[in-house]
Structures are given as C-alpha cells and as structure tokens.
Amino acid sequence: MTKPKPWLSLSGIGVFAVLLLAVAPLVLTDHWLNNLGKYCCWAIAAVGIGLAWGRGGMLVMGQGVFFALGAYAMAMHLTLETAGDRIPGFMVLYDPLAPLPMFWEPFRSAGFTLLAIVLLPVLLAGLLGYALFKRRVKGAYFAILTQALAVALATLISSTIRETGGDTGLSDFKYFFGFVLNDPANKLMVYLIAAALLIVCLLAVWQLYRSRFGELLVATRDAEERVRFLGYDPANVKLVAFVVSALMASIGGAMFVPIVGIITPAEIGAAASVLMIAGVALGGRASLFGPALGAMAVGWGQSSLGSTWPEGWTYILGLLFIVVILFLPNGLSSLPARFAAARRRPAEQPAPAIAVAELEEVRS
Amino acid sequence: MTDDSLVVTDLHVEFSGFVAVGGVSFDAHPGEVRFLIGPNGAGKTTCIDAVTGLAKATGSARLGERELLGRPVHKIVRLGIGRTFQTASVFDELTVLQNLDIAAGRHRPSVSLLRARRGVEESIEQALEETGLAGELATPAGILSHGQKQWLEIAMLLVQDAKVLLLDEPVAGMSQDERTATGELLQRIAAKRIVLVVEHDMDFMRRFATRVTVLHQGKVLSQGTVADVQADPRVQEVYLGTAGAATTAAMSAVPEPVAGTRQGQED
Numbered sequence A: 001m002t003k004p005k006p007w008l009s010l011s012g013i014g015v016f017a018v019l020l021l022a023v024a025p026l027v028l029t030d031h032w033l034n035n036l037g038k039y040c041c042w043a044i045a046a047v048g049i050g051l052a053w054g055r056g057g058m059l060v061m062g063q064g065v066f067f068a069l070g071a072y073a074m075a076m077h078l079t080l081e082t083a084g085d086r087i088p089g090f091m092v093l094y095d096p097l098a099p100l101p102m103f104w105e106p107f108r109s110a111g112f113t114l115l116a117i118v119l120l121p122v123l124l125a126g127l128l129g130y131a132l133f134k135r136r137v138k139g140a141y142f143a144i145l146t147q148a149l150a151v152a153l154a155t156l157i158s159s160t161i162r163e164t165g166g167d168t169g170l171s172d173f174k175y176f177f178g179f180v181l182n183d184p185a186n187k188l189m190v191y192l193i194a195a196a197l198l199i200v201c202l203l204a205v206w207q208l209y210r211s212r213f214g215e216l217l218v219a220t221r222d223a224e225e226r227v228r229f230l231g232y233d234p235a236n237v238k239l240v241a242f243v244v245s246a247l248m249a250s251i252g253g254a255m256f257v258p259i260v261g262i263i264t265p266a267e268i269g270a271a272a273s274v275l276m277i278a279g280v281a282l283g284g285r286a287s288l289f290g291p292a293l294g295a296m297a298v299g300w301g302q303s304s305l306g307s308t309w310p311e312g313w314t315y316i317l318g319l320l321f322i323v324v325i326l327f328l329p330n331g332l333s334s335l336p337a338r339f340a341a342a343r344r345r346p347a348e349q350p351a352p353a354i355a356v357a358e359l360e361e362v363r364s
Numbered sequence B: 001m002t003d004d005s006l007v008v009t010d011l012h013v014e015f016s017g018f019v020a021v022g023g024v025s026f027d028a029h030p031g032e033v034r035f036l037i038g039p040n041g042a043g044k045t046t047c048i049d050a051v052t053g054l055a056k057a058t059g060s061a062r063l064g065e066r067e068l069l070g071r072p073v074h075k076i077v078r079l080g081i082g083r084t085f086q087t088a089s090v091f092d093e094l095t096v097l098q099n100l101d102i103a104a105g106r107h108r109p110s111v112s113l114l115r116a117r118r119g120v121e122e123s124i125e126q127a128l129e130e131t132g133l134a135g136e137l138a139t140p141a142g143i144l145s146h147g148q149k150q151w152l153e154i155a156m157l158l159v160q161d162a163k164v165l166l167l168d169e170p171v172a173g174m175s176q177d178e179r180t181a182t183g184e185l186l187q188r189i190a191a192k193r194i195v196l197v198v199e200h201d202m203d204f205m206r207r208f209a210t211r212v213t214v215l216h217q218g219k220v221l222s223q224g225t226v227a228d229v230q231a232d233p234r235v236q237e238v239y240l241g242t243a244g245a246a247t248t249a250a251m252s253a254v255p256e257p258v259a260g261t262r263q264g265q266e267d
C-alpha cells in the first residue's frame, strides 16, 4: 500500500512536470492546450479527492461545492474587472436600476478574491467537517450529505439569476488580473499557472502520504475505532484531509474560470461532482498519480468522444466505471502491479502440478 | 499503592433497559496479572468498554486520583489506559513499524506529523524485542500470523506507554507455545504496569493469574486467588450448569475441577 520508494514517486512528479510545463506547450495546438488546462483544473480537484477518499475513506460526493467557491469567487472578480466602473451587463439586463449586490463588492479587490479562494473552502469544509466528524457521521450518510449540499448550491445559483447569473452562469471575461485574456501569450500563462498548481498539489500530497500524517490517515480509514484507542481523535485527522481536499477543489475551480471562460451551475452540481469521483475511481483513488490522471482521462474523453458522440460517451464511461469497480477496485494505476504479480505467481507456486494432482484425485 | 491502581466501584451499564453490568467492583495493581473471567455474556467486555469510555456507565472507575467515567475515549487513553479488542485489530495495510509508530505518536507535537519518519524510536525497538517481533519490522500487519497480531497489539500498548493494559481474550486462537509465551510476556509487563486480562481459557488463567474476579450475569460471583476461586462452589455451579449443583462437591475433589469448564465454554 504505502510505497516504499518515495523518491521514485518524486521523480515521477518531475517527469510529469516537464511534460505539462515544457513539452505540452511546444507540441499542442492552442485549442488542445486550453483543453489540457481544463483537465488540469479537474485534476487538481481530483488530487484532493484522492486524499480525502482514497487515503481518508471519506466519500466526498459534493466537491462541486468547493469547486464552486473558488470558481465563483474568481468569476465574480473577473466579471467586475471586465465591467470596470459599471454594473455587470447581465445584471443590467434583469434590473437596470438596482445596485451591485452587497456580496459582490469586496470581489473588486484582487487580494480579497485570492484570499477568498483559499479561505472560503477552508472555513466551510472546516465547519462542515467539524460538525460531521465529531458526530461520527460517515460512510453513505456522509456521501449523501455532501452530495445534497452540491445539489442545494447548484439550485441556489440557478434560482438567483441577477445575483449569480443563474443557469447561464458567468462568462465573457476580458481580463485576468490586468492581463488581456484574448492574448495567446496570456492564455499560455494561465495554462502554465494551472499546470504548475497541479504539480504543487501533487507535491503536497506526496509529502502528506509519506509523512506520519499519511500513515495515520490510512489507519483512520481502516480502523477508526482503533485509532481512537491510541489516543488520537480521528475526527481531527479526517478534518485535516477534508479541508485540504476542499482547498484543492477550490483552487481547481478558480483556475477553471479564466481557462474555460464560463462557469455555470452545471459545472458544480451533483453530476459534475460525481464525474470528479469517477475520474478518481478510474485512475486509482489511493495512488499518487491515479486521481489526477484519471480525471484528465475523463476530461479528455468528454471533450473528444463527448462532443462527437455524446450518448455513446455516457455509456462508455458508465461501462468503464463498472468494469474498473468490479475487476480493478484500486483503479487503472494498479494494473502494472497486477501484471507484475501475475507474472511472478506461476514461477513461485507450482500451480499446474497442484491442478494435475487435484484432477487425478477427482478421477480416482 | 492506591496512587497508581485501577479501582472500579459499583459499575453499572445498561443497554436500553437490559442490565449488562450491575454493580461490579474490582481493583487491579501493578505487580499482579489480574484476570476477569466468566461465562459468555457475563459482562466482561462491557466492563472494559465502560472503563475505556466506549459504553456509558455509572459508578466509578478511578486510575489513582482520576475518575475515568464520563470522559471521551481518546482522553481516557491519554490518561494511560490502553486496551485490545476481542478480535485483533491492527492496521492491516501498514507495516509493523508503522503500526507501532502511530501508537507511539500521541506524545508527539501535531506539526511533527507532517514529516516522514526517520529511524526507529527506542521505545519501539524495546517493544519489538519484548514481544519477539523484531524480525517483522517491515511486514504488513495484515499478513502476520494470528498470534503475532495479538503481540503487535500488546507492543502497541507498550510504546503507547499505557499504565493500564486491558486485554480482551489475548490468547484466543493461539497455540499452546504461543499461550505460554504470551503469559510470560504479561508477567514481565505486569512488573511495572497494571495488566487486566479477560479470558475464557481456564488453563491459561490457572497458570498465570495472580488474582481473579469471576463475573456472572453482570455481577461479581467470586473474587480471590486462583485457588480461592476454584474452591468456590458458586463458581463451579455457574461453570457446570445448575444441574451440576449436586455434583459440585464431587467436582471440587477432582484435582482440576475447571477442566470441564472449557467444554462448557466452547458453545
């Protein structure tokens, strides 16, 4: 489980960083680089899900909520930056005379926005996690509760058109902290920021996984009661993992906005939250790279197959999901180890001999 | 002596009206291997659950001057109470070293959790030596033998520096040699700590107990040395069934009166 070779993983992150930061910008078209940026955002959220679910055993079905916090904080800032001194266009459409909603005001400040992207998910996940984990809410109850929260937030945003843009969402951002978003050089910069943040998140969980905290988290996942009898409060252990995963979802959401150019409730609701989980499960929830690569693969499938053959894509994803859950509960990243084990086994055990002996017994 | 003794007085535990433990009192001191025995459902595990905060109880359970009842589980642990469970529960996916390292961790500042482990702490090395697990440092706990898992649990209590070890059926499923090794281990540990063992195995009890409390239907039936308890007709009656009342006198004349007990327990 816990890999005995942390330095190998670290060099893996190094290779991944070179691929994302140096190779991809050279070989990909602008269109695909932009897509890759989008997958990076989902991957950032997925890395957090891997931490909370894969290592911590908390099935976080509502990461869309935290993705939304980052995304909407960023989107509100970019909308205000684009509108300048005037009221954002979509608000004028619904009620030309009303002022800017109160809660928008602070998002004029770039500093406040960045702080909000970090602090909002930490506060919300902190409060929510504290309330749930101290009451020992876990398993399916925890999953359903977080999922319900994502549904509630998506509904709230849909129903407040003038305040949040409703189902149409927030879009048409012209500037990103002073940079013109249309400029290809600036687009590259935004991509590089997202890719770099993904690498930073991977490094963060790499350190967490090899730390004592990582071991304690796995212990808590597997035998919470036992951990309590060693003098720890498992609620605190889970809380830390949950808050970090929420923060990562928020960062992913924040970068999603300048890259994709639009954020709507559909990107953060129940379906989107489940899709994030699906990527993590495919890749391998407890491994270091599995969640990120799985999320990127699902993202890629969605923009290639999903756009040319949308009905088929849903079925393929569903089928893939079932196959992986049934035959590879630790995700695709466990395939190499499986192969290695399968190749070693025949050599170690004289399995055929036993089979022959058994056959003969049956015959006699 | 009372400074570091475990004193349980008039312990009551109810599960929605059903009295599982009804007024149990006993004490345990360092230097003795204390046994708690009784037939299935007597309330032995529930007594441990109450002392460790897992079951809500009234009465009193004191370690020295401190009252344990009413505190949350992890706070009771921090006062020095450690326990094992009837079914061995180690962290299967973690190695022996990782298991022990987590057990040793409650004395560390939280921030140090963020660093990786370097080397093996001395307390862990001692516990490994003591429990004979030194060769299994890097073995995942999940593939240890049944007996080794139980020892790992005891080793975890040692590195945790528990003042009190509450062991729920520590030799269940062990071979005869493993039982002997465990009994000797417990005797060594008991020199400096309080050791309270819940057991069904009468033979093990006879060989290693210093003092025994017999529970029956949530009440203390008998208390004293192994010889005292074995000679108590009420104990024989409980272990041999009510029909055995007439045979009780005959049984007490038999050199090993509790031998029939184990059969009565297997069901």
Ligand SMILES: Nc1ncnc2c1ncn2[C@@H]1O[C@H](COP(=O)(O)OP(=O)(O)OP(=O)(O)O)[C@@H](O)[C@H]1O
Pocket: B015, B018, B020, B038, B039, B040, B041, B042, B043, B044, B045, B046, B047, B086
């Ligand atoms: N959580 C619970 N809810 C309801 N009843 C319980 C609970 N735990 C234990 N009991 C009951 O309390 C009584 C005492 O159980 P306990 O587990 O303490 O027995 P024990 O002496 O440890 O028995 P064994 O030797 O089988 O382990 C039993 O009748 C049991 O059914």
Ligand SMILES: [Mg+2]
Pocket: B044, B045, B046, B086, B168
């Ligand atoms: Mg029991």
